[in-house]
Amino acid sequence: MTKTVSPACAVSLCLLGVALHAIGAHAADGDWKRGRVYYQKVCTDCHGAKAGGAIAPNSRSIKDWTAYLSADRHARGKDALKKYVSREYRASIKGVNKAAEKYADVPDEQLFNDIRSFMLKGAKDGDSPASCT
Amino acid sequence: MQMPMHAAFRTIAVMAAMLMAAAAHGAPDAASAQLLKSTSDHSKFKVLQQDFQSGPEVTKACLSCHTEAARQLQLTQHWKWEFLNPDGRRLGKKNVINNFCTSVASNYAYCTTCHIGYGWKDDQFDFTAQENVDCLICHDTTGNYRKPSGFAGNVVTRDTEFPPGSGKVVKALKLRPIAQEVAKTSRDNCGACHFFGGGGDGVKHGDLDSSLASPDKALDVHMDATGNNFACATCHMTEGHQVPGSRYAPTAVDKGGAHLRGKERTGNPTTCQSCHGQAPHKANLAKLNDHTDKVACQTCHIPAYARGGIATKMAWDWSTAGRMGPDGKPLVKTDAKGRVIYTAAKGHFVLAENVVPEYAWFNGKVTYTLLGDRIEKSDQPTRINHFEGSASDGKSTIWPVKVFRGKQAYDPVNQTLAVLHMAGNDDTAFWTNFNWEKAVAAGMASVGAPFSGQVDFVSTESMWPITHMVAPAQSALKCRDCHASDGRLEKVSGIYIPGRGSDHATWLDGIGWALAALALFGALAHGSGRIFVSRRRT
Amino acid sequence: MARVYIFKRFERFWHWAQAALVVALLLTGFEVHGSYRLLGWERAASLHTSAAWLLIGLWLFAIFWHFTTGEWKQYIPTTEKVFAMLKYYLVGIFSDAPHPFRVTRLSKHNPLQRLAYLLVKVCINPLIWVSGLLYLYYNELGATVFAGPGLGAIALVHTAAAFLMLAFLIAHAYLATTGHTPLAHVKAMITGWEDLDDEPAHEPTRSHT
Numbered sequence: 072m073t074k075t076v077s078p079a080c081a082v083s084l085c086l087l088g089v090a091l092h093a094i095g096a097h098a099a100d101g102d103w104k105r106g107r108v109y110y111q112k113v114c115t116d117c118h119g120a121k122a123g124g125a126i127a128p129n130s131r132s133i134k135d136w137t138a139y140l141s142a143d144r145h146a147r148g149k150d151a152l153k154k155y156v157s158r159e160y161r162a163s164i165k166g167v168n169k170a171a172e173k174y175a176d177v178p179d180e181q182l183f184n185d186i187r188s189f190m191l192k193g194a195k196d197g198d199s200p201a202s203c204t
Numbered sequence: 205m206q207m208p209m210h211a212a213f214r215t216i217a218v219m220a221a222m223l224m225a226a227a228a229h230g231a232p233d234a235a236s237a238q239l240l241k242s243t244s245d246h247s248k249f250k251v252l253q254q255d256f257q258s259g260p261e262v263t264k265a266c267l268s269c270h271t272e273a274a275r276q277l278q279l280t281q282h283w284k285w286e287f288l289n290p291d292g293r294r295l296g297k298k299n300v301i302n303n304f305c306t307s308v309a310s311n312y313a314y315c316t317t318c319h320i321g322y323g324w325k326d327d328q329f330d331f332t333a334q335e336n337v338d339c340l341i342c343h344d345t346t347g348n349y350r351k352p353s354g355f356a357g358n359v360v361t362r363d364t365e366f367p368p369g370s371g372k373v374v375k376a377l378k379l380r381p382i383a384q385e386v387a388k389t390s391r392d393n394c395g396a397c398h399f400f401g402g403g404g405d406g407v408k409h410g411d412l413d414s415s416l417a418s419p420d421k422a423l424d425v426h427m428d429a430t431g432n433n434f435a436c437a438t439c440h441m442t443e444g445h446q447v448p449g450s451r452y453a454p455t456a457v458d459k460g461g462a463h464l465r466g467k468e469r470t471g472n473p474t475t476c477q478s479c480h481g482q483a484p485h486k487a488n489l490a491k492l493n494d495h496t497d498k499v500a501c502q503t504c505h506i507p508a509y510a511r512g513g514i515a516t517k518m519a520w521d522w523s524t525a526g527r528m529g530p531d532g533k534p535l536v537k538t539d540a541k542g543r544v545i546y547t548a549a550k551g552h553f554v555l556a557e558n559v560v561p562e563y564a565w566f567n568g569k570v571t572y573t574l575l576g577d578r579i580e581k582s583d584q585p586t587r588i589n590h591f592e593g594s595a596s597d598g599k600s601t602i603w604p605v606k607v608f609r610g611k612q613a614y615d616p617v618n619q620t621l622a623v624l625h626m627a628g629n630d631d632t633a634f635w636t637n638f639n640w641e642k643a644v645a646a647g648m649a650s651v652g653a654p655f656s657g658q659v660d661f662v663s664t665e666s667m668w669p670i671t672h673m674v675a676p677a678q679s680a681l682k683c684r685d686c687h688a689s690d691g692r693l694e695k696v697s698g699i700y701i702p703g704r705g706s707d708h709a710t711w712l713d714g715i716g717w718a719l720a721a722l723a724l725f726g727a728l729a730h731g732s733g734r735i736f737v738s739r740r741r742t
Numbered sequence: 743m744a745r746v747y748i749f750k751r752f753e754r755f756w757h758w759a760q761a762a763l764v765v766a767l768l769l770t771g772f773e774v775h776g777s778y779r780l781l782g783w784e785r786a787a788s789l790h791t792s793a794a795w796l797l798i799g800l801w802l803f804a805i806f807w808h809f810t811t812g813e814w815k816q817y818i819p820t821t822e823k824v825f826a827m828l829k830y831y832l833v834g835i836f837s838d839a840p841h842p843f844r845v846t847r848l849s850k851h852n853p854l855q856r857l858a859y860l861l862v863k864v865c866i867n868p869l870i871w872v873s874g875l876l877y878l879y880y881n882e883l884g885a886t887v888f889a890g891p892g893l894g895a896i897a898l899v900h901t902a903a904a905f906l907m908l909a910f911l912i913a914h915a916y917l918a919t920t921g922h923t924p925l926a927h928v929k930a931m932i933t934g935w936e937d938l939d940d941e942p943a944h945e946p947t948r949s950h951t
Binding site for chain 3: 491494497682683684687688689699700702703704705707708709712713715716717719720722723724726727730731733734737741
């Protein structure tokens, strides 16, 4: 059985009626859509099921996320996000996670950048605040 | 948003550091380097390297290369919001009255937020001006393009207080980076409007909401972001900007085969059959292929809608709108899950997720109740629109539908539906002063329709085809879902469904069981007699 | 006691296989009809179809067998002794009167049996067979031949025939107990040998201790 991400991270782009800054820097941005898929199907999958509730990108500001991502002390320092983005990790969950399977061969840095794009874009003060409701 | 200088500096420094780190880890090797599918990189075009001050400026730049685009778009329903029904009546967003927010007329500046144009603020809009076509709403890939409500579909490129005097500021949008990254449409583009029909996420259709922006396979086998990842246009295959598959012109029954490359396509490319053909089930399930003459694919393959975690509206009662809370402010009520089920502006709603559709014969014809049509308040709700079809017309199949039930304003004297002036910064708008008579008077005046001065409420019903959120095969309906009494198709008449009690000839079942009982009783009686006499003999 | 070999091996196989299939078809058929839930509609429907094909196959063999062996003549109806048989079942059987009919190899069914089986063979079976095939191939015929009556009419005939078969089955199963001992007929249908009462047999028989 495939499970639905149901309430978790049905990212509402709240498109209309919300006007916000574009942060520019488009060329350096990762592929936010790929980041979105990985975030929803890998990160949220774990948070929702095991780590007490989804973590919405719009729960923090761009500044906070930037700092969080560069420090990379995931789960209160227990491990690193890089680990969960790595090819090894993707290979290990490939059998049970379609996103990990689909992006099995994306270089680590590229995928990390994609996730970063999505999180910054979805931040509280980002261009498209993304909730996980 | 303004960041303090030092914070901004730090952000930039961190970003730069990360980028350098990424570079140091190794540039992507040749094998994994992505081949750009498009032959052009729009960021390299001179004409797009300007600081656009308005939407139409961007459009002019687009048209300088894509010379025919605006003309193509101006032929479409997306542009005209008008559709000529085969029965000769004028439909389309511009003309119909529905039982959600009711009508576009007299509320243009708000509704046209979702128009693919700039500046449709009243009925004087110039539909021939090419620069009024909005290219970016469909071709933005950054996900950052937005048209705020109340601006008649315009983008806001300077921080603007809105509504005036409210102290709320609509932030400026930078068009340049957006224009430089345009590409083919994606689910996010179409979804920007179509996920939010009816005034909010998932409100109107039930099978279209923002959960489809990046769904998993369980939600939709075709759009599955980790699998097939269809864009809307994969099925709504568009040529020359003419998007096929409007619900105003539905193909209820497709008897054609799968569309093949190299063969001229004539049929609607959005039907299931246009890819799957007429006998999609494998030999071991061949009996299922026998169902396709009577049952639309969607009926079995979309077991429920609103499955993505976003509720859809099932009913809307306008008649209770306008209540104030104890604090004298417009009342808002939420349910246990925190979802809004009442607002003073809109009245009561019924919300639902994982909704089992209703089912109806549908032959592709839809009839509408339009402004000016005589309606009566009775036990039967007024049909805002109605799917035509029957078991016997030879052109219908059984379709899953969302039936949306409402109670909305009408003129009890003239017996017509009412055009409501809902939104606007004026004294007559309902959302400003909560006065029905004024709102209807202004609404009716805006379209030149007569109004008696009285407002009453009438029950209405509208039908929406369910066709998205196709579930994986293993979640499709099982035989017993319909082949049973009180099954999903219990109310669908005109067809014999094996296993459905209401189709039985009661006389035959009565006689049949009586006959069997008689045989059994006779045997028992005869047998007991034999046992009795043989006992007595011994 | 004298014995006569009346049911040949194929005949016995045919009888019991047919019995099993008919019971299976009735059970699954009425579930498909919607009378109860037992196996689940899907399984019932697919078992019903498979069993129907087996039965059709079996019938084809049986028809062939009946004609090549001449056994079909066993079903030629006769009025001779019909009333005697009726009287026996209604009265005689309770007073231990002698059975009015003697089984022989050339005439193994009593006149009532002849009539009943003939009725099954020329009325009920064809009704089931034809309506069942129409039911199964409704779609293929629907467009061309059978736009008219519709599935409902076909189902009606099929169901009616099924009820007749059910009534026959009950009566048949009961009447199988009316031999000289309650299980005599059943035993004959298993072994092929029918015990005869002590009266002399007209047919060559084999004695047995």
